[in-house]
Amino acid sequence: MMVMHRIYAWFRRHRLAVDFTLVAILWLLFAATTLLGSEAAGSFVIATLLVLPLAWRRARPTTAALVIAAVAVVQWALAIQPGPADVAVVLAVYAVxxxxxxxxxxxxxxxxxxxxxxxxxxxxxxxxxxxxxNLPSTAFLVVMVWVLVLFSWTLGDLTRTRRLREQALEGRTHRLEVEQQQERALAASDERSHIAREMHDIVAHSLSVIITQADGGRYAAAADPSVATATLQTIAETGRASLQEMRRLLGVLRGGEEASTRPLPGLADIDDLLLGFRAAGLELSFEQSGKPRRPLPAGAELTAYRVIQEGLTNVLKHVGPCATAGTSLQWVARGLQIDVLDDGRGAAAYPPAGGMGGNGIRGMAERIRLYDGTLTAKPAPGGGFRISAFIPYTEA
Known part of the structure; x- marks a missing residue:
């Protein structure tokens, strides 16, 4: 089967060469036959003119058929006896x-x-x-020739239908391949954005805490060496927690069977998150009101966690010393309202595009939009900076 497929593929790639070879064989056979007749010269010329256009029967089928038809009319007008070469008419009908x-x-x-x-x-x-x-015999001969012509035309029409169907299938296959490539590219881009958001949230938060602790501990240790021990402990705990989250994230990316399908934290881990910021020296308050009508999806809980984490990380990085922050979670009828407010320098504390070159606030907005939520980040009227996010329930 593979050998026949290769032969068929070779014939399709070299159609013109195959056609010229077949025409050369037919011409040799028909020319040898015509040379045996009484009108050898005329029959030889007619046979040659009838056979040669068949070399373009697939490349230029209409032109080849018109040339063959003209030669056949000349043959009829000159009363040159038909020969085997007249089968070119039937082949031309098939080709067209x-x-x-x-x-x-x-x-x-x-x-x-x-x-x-x-x-x-x-x-x-x-x-x-x-x-x-002679009418009965004449009619019989006409019908016989008509049957041959109709058979040739029907066979050609079936070939045409099959060829068009193959072309349609090839076009559809090509379109599907293009669509699959585009879907893979979009999926890869979305996955890269997702990984970038996760990496930013983990790395930015952890490094901000570590840097703040290291700077504060360095100056505080000059007056009280015992502070260095507590500072190093906070740095170590933050580093271990970040390393654990990174390993969980990489485990999901590797796609192992034992990898957790929910490797990152949710609302239940908010208290531990706040303890880490308080240990880093940030004075903050936390309020939670209302009761959830039903649990949020795991991804929505992770989004809420990341919004609080990113908001407090920005406070720690940009607002400066002696600033305080407040965080609130309020369950309302439509979903979860999240607010992070500081009393720092307002818009002057943040780069124009958001923290970390714009990845911070932009990443929060992308997360929120995935769950049909809204996010606003702007200076508060009384001073400071406010980040407000709302995640609605997913209605069935």
């Missing part, structure tokens, strides 16, 4: 039906049927007083 335009296919069929009548009445019927007696 298979590879030509629809109008050319129908036109070649009618011309061939008319040519059959002209052929029989010209060369195989005696137009004398006995014509009426």
């Amino acid at each position: 039906a298979a590879y030509g335009a629809r109008w050319a296919s129908i036109g070649s069929l009618f011309l061939a049927l008319l040519g059959a009548v002209m052929l029989v009445t010209r060369f195989y019927t005696d137009l004398t007083m006995e014509t009426v007696a």
Whole structure:
């Protein structure tokens, strides 16, 4: 089967060479036959002119059929006896039906049927007083030629239908491949954005706490060396927690069977998050009101956790010393309202595009939009900076 498939593929790639080879073989056979007749010269020329256009029967089917039809008319007008080369007419009908335009296919069929009548009445019927007696045999010959022409045209039309179907399937396959490539590219881009958000949230938070603790501990240790021990303990705990989250994230990316499908924290871990910021020296308050009508999806809880983490990390990095922050979670009828407010320097404390080159606030906005929520980040009216996010319930 593989050998036949390769042979068929080779024939499709070298169609013109195959056609010229077949025409050369037919021409040698028909030319040798015509040289045996009484009208050798005329028959040889007609046979040559009938056979040669078949080399372009697939590349230029309509042109080849018109040339063959013209030669056949000349043969009829000069009364040159038909020979084996006249089979080129039937082959031309097949070629036009298979590879030509629809109008050319129908036109070649009618011309061939008319040519059959002209052929029989010209060369195989005696137009004398006995014509009426020869009508049955004449009609029989005409019908026989018509059957041959119709068979050739039908076979060509079926080939045309199959070819168009194959082209449609190839086009559809190509479109599907393009769509799959685009979907893979979009999925890869979305995954890269997701990984970038996770990496930013983990690394930015952890490094901010570590840097703050290291700077504060360095100055405080000069006056009280015991502070260095507590500072190093906070740095170590923060580093271990970040390393654990990184390992969980990488475990999910590797796709292992034992990897957790929810490797990152949620609302239940808010208290531990706040303890880490308080240990870093940030004075903050936390309020929670209302009761959830139903639990949020795990991804929405992770989004809420990241919003609080990013907001407090920005306070720690940008607002400066002696600033305080407040965080509140309020369960309302439609979902969860999250607010992070500081009393620092307002808009002057934040770069124009958000923290970390814009990845911080932009990442929060992208997370919130995934759950049809809203996010606002702007200076508060009484001073400081406020980040407000709302995550609605996912209604069935």
